Amino acid sequence: MPVSPVVEITFALSALVILLSSLAVVLVKNPVRATLLLIVAFIPTSLVYILLQAAFVGILQILVYAGAIMMLFTFVIMMINPSPKDGESPAGGSEGGEGGFSGMRGALIGLLVVGALGALLLPKVYHAASQVSVAPVTKPGFGELSSISALLFEDPANNPLTVSFELISFLILVGIIAALNFSRRKGAEARMENSITTRPTEALPILQREALEPK
Amino acid sequence: MSVSLFNLPDCLMLSLALVLIGSYGVFRRRSLILVLLSIEVMLNGVNLSLISFNFFRWGTVENSHYLYMLSIGVAAVEAAVGLSMVIVLFKNYNDITRNRISQLGERA
Numbered sequence: 622m623p624v625s626p627v628v629e630i631t632f633a634l635s636a637l638v639i640l641l642s643s644l645a646v647v648l649v650k651n652p653v654r655a656t657l658l659l660i661v662a663f664i665p666t667s668l669v670y671i672l673l674q675a676a677f678v679g680i681l682q683i684l685v686y687a688g689a690i691m692m693l694f695t696f697v698i699m700m701i702n703p704s705p706k707d708g709e710s711p712a713g714g715s716e717g718g719e720g721g722f723s724g725m726r727g728a729l730i731g732l733l734v735v736g737a738l739g740a741l742l743l744p745k746v747y748h749a750a751s752q753v754s755v756a757p758v759t760k761p762g763f764g765e766l767s768s769i770s771a772l773l774f775e776d777p778a779n780n781p782l783t784v785s786f787e788l789i790s791f792l793i794l795v796g797i798i799a800a801l802n803f804s805r806r807k808g809a810e811a812r813m814e815n816s817i818t819t820r821p822t823e824a825l826p827i828l829q830r831e832a833l834e835p836k
Numbered sequence: 837m838s839v840s841l842f843n844l845p846d847c848l849m850l851s852l853a854l855v856l857i858g859s860y861g862v863f864r865r866r867s868l869i870l871v872l873l874s875i876e877v878m879l880n881g882v883n884l885s886l887i888s889f890n891f892f893r894w895g896t897v898e899n900s901h902y903l904y905m906l907s908i909g910v911a912a913v914e915a916a917v918g919l920s921m922v923i924v925l926f927k928n929y930n931d932i933t934r935n936r937i938s939q940l941g942e943r944a
Contacts, residue, residue: 624842632842636850643854643877647861655873666880669850672842673891678904682883685908690876690915697919698869701926731863739856746852750845758895769898782902789909796913800920 632672635665652698656691663687674764847888854881866933868925872918879911 642662646655663686670679762768777783854877861874883904890900926932 624840629840629842632846636841636846639850640853640857643857643880646877647857647864647874652867652869652873655870659873659876662877662880666884669847669884670887673847673887675887675891675898675901675904678887678901681905681908685912686880690908690912693915693919694869694873694876697922701923701932727864731860734863735856735860738859739853742852742856743849746848747845750848753844753893755844755892756895758891760896760898763895764898764901769901772898773902786902786905789906792909792913796916800916803917803920803924 628672632669635668635672638662638665639669653695656694656698659694660687660691663691674758676764677766677769678764844888844892847892848885851881851885851888854878854884857881866935868922868932868934868937869919871934872915872922875914876911879907883907 639662642658645658646662649655649658663682667679667682670676670682760768773782773786774780858874858876858878858881861877862871865871865874886900886903886907890898894900922932925937929937931937
């Protein structure tokens with residue numbers, strides 16, 4: 622299948638940028654920088670999607686992934702403001718050592734496991750993918766919005782994809798309820814503690830209680 | 837151009853490399869937020885493999901584009917639930933490194 626040199630060069634450059642910035646996401650110390658580097662990795666990914674005739678998916682990648690999900694990450698990182706050393710343990714990393722992977726030993730173990738996995742998988746996957754017969758795109762308007770919407774919503778009464786696409790909204794609803802529940806439980810317990818007193822000094826106003834109780 | 841990169845094996849190599857990079861991050865990172873970010877890197881690799889399979893192998897229906905939408909829906913839910921868990925852990929422990937966290941509730 623002949624491909625134009627422009628596509629080849631664009632694909633090679635985007636693959637390089639994707640790999641480098643994803644590596645930087647894993648290795649960089651500052652969490653905010655890691656999030657922004659992941660957004661940087663998503664932009665050439667959407668370029669690759671456009672090369673693969675999936676323009677709508679490329680748009681979704683920018684709008685939903687880089688725009689919404691990564692902004693959620695950025696908000697949470699800026700809200701709880703972890704110090705830069707949280708991301709990567711400095712040399713030693715002795716605090717809480719029972720967790721196992723920490724310090725240089727952890728880096729070595731991780732590199733060993735991932736390297737062995739890569740050395741095992743990469744040649745096999747390459748070999749197997751080379752054997753696969755390639756079927757070029759024949760559908761007119763492949764990957765365009767009209768084509769995808771026809772796939773999803775044509776004959777909605779009998780189309781299983783319509784039902785499962787609508788079920789995604791229930792999945793998101795469940796996620797919202799779970800997130801709300803996580804954030805609500807703490808407040809409810811605090812209110813319970815305030816209303817029911819077990820010790821007589823707790824019935825007093827807070828300032829007097831602090832004056833009475835020894836430190 | 838003699839060497840051709842834009843084909844199915846090389847796209848799969850790229851996505852497999854992304855999955856490996858992300859799994860190294862999951863091994864290595866101690867902050868829970870950065871573990872979630874590494875999972876996003878892995879998901880990105882999987883999505884890339886979906887779309888490239890659909891382009892090179894199955895040029896008649898956009899089934900994988902639909903799978904991609906499902907995948908980003910799941911990724912959004914996972915990010916929302918995981919980040920709210922991180923916030924609860926940060927409230928309870930004042931710390932989100934995973935070595936010191938063994939339960940979700942109050943500190944015993």
